[in-house]
Amino acid sequence: MFVRTQDSAPETDEEESPLALLSTPGGLGDLGAPGALRSRATPGRSTVDVRTLTRVLFERLTELPPGAPERERVRAALIEVNIPLVRYAATRFRSRNEPMEDIVQVGTIGLINAIDRFDPGRGVQFPTYALPTILGEIKRYFRDNVRTMHVPRRLQELWVQVSGAMEELTVTHGRTPKVPEIAANLRIPEEDVRACLDAGRAYNAASLEAAQEHEGGLALLDRLGYEDSALADVEHRDMVRHLLVQLPERERRILMLRFFANLTQSQISTELGMSQMHVSRLLSRILTRLRTGNSWEE
Known part of the structure; x- marks a missing residue:
């Protein structure tokens, strides 16, 4: 089933009901594979349509017995409809020097877990429930698979607060905040902020043989000191x-x-x-x- 975009939609004022899409031939109930569903492109209606479709899909999912072939198609539709939520969460980690598509794939795992655990009867909006699960999966990925150096868990958790405060202060002041400003905002010592900033950069180790552009092309290895074998002779002399x-x-x-x-x-x-x-x-x-x-x- 393809939900018509603004360009291909017929000129009509009557909006198709998501519930009607489920019951019509070629509707969501006949969805064959992820990728077939697309949210509407009408300005001001995209968010409403995704939430409405998500709600209707969950209603349909709860009606289907476990193991039903249609259940897998509805579940695939839920994943496809909410992929923009994963991409939104992934943008928070765009400064980590990891391919965005890799982060989105990891976040999709969190989305699938959220779909499988979500209970519509609790009255909570699905994005509100799913976003922490998606972010948690991405953070776990960075913690367990990306860091080349071990960082204490306390600093990892504090880094989340520091990075959030940096974004907020950047918007407020129109510039990158200074360490004292971040410390005052979070009411923590400046030493903890500096430690978090160092920990936040401990994702990728630089090669000692890689040329440093700001050092005139010299490799880091060329700028490191070495142990002089004659130093011991100085003491003896x-x-x-x-x-x-x-x-x-x-x-x-x-x-x-x-x-x-x-x-x-x-x-x-x-x-x-x-x-x-x-x-x-x-x-x-x-x-x-x-x-x-x-x-x-x-």
């Missing part, structure tokens, strides 16, 4: 320097000749006018003192 100044002049000169001038013990003995054996004993004694970190004792 400082410690050795502290110990060397405590050595007597002769012993300090022996170390300088051996380890900085790279002379052999034989060359050092010739340089200082002492036996090689004496140089060897002095070196052994000096190195032992340096390794233990003890001050030099004559």
Whole structure:
């Protein structure tokens, strides 16, 4: 069944009754597949028609026994009629850098769950009942499948309030609100707002090798620091320097000749006018003192 749009509708003042559509050949009762139903395009009547069609479809659904073939067709019509509600809910998440069609598909699951659970006898409008279910399904999708970093549930729930306050304040002030303004609006500490803003951006991890446009094309990896292997030597050099100044002049000169001038013990003995054996004993004694970190004792 195709509900005529404004362009194809005959020129008549008499509006077709949704109940008549259910009972006529090719009406909603004969709906074969989702996609056949389209809401009216007449300005000012689209919302009324969708709500009226939804109400009539639910009335028909409650009359049909479980397992009836027509029940599935009516259920498919309910889904198709209320897809605009899913798209409306999906627009709240347009800033999440996820394909809109993926969000709509997830929201449609929430719509189907709402249709299966809805009780028309409670007197609640279906959009009022379905919208929280659709939003909950989309939020659960982002929480469980999209985030690349774990965010505490408290911040996830607070982020919903912060994002809502940001939209409201943006409309009020005509600009992006500042952190103190958001905190004052929600009556929460500014630290919580900043934490929520950081959590709200923790959906996608940026590649370290991806070029950053605002950094002149440099990758993030090119701007990260690295561990300098010579850093450990700085501490060692400082410690050795502290110990060397405590050595007597002769012993300090022996170390300088051996380890900085790279002379052999034989060359050092010739340089200082002492036996090689004496140089060897002095070196052994000096190195032992340096390794233990003890001050030099004559």
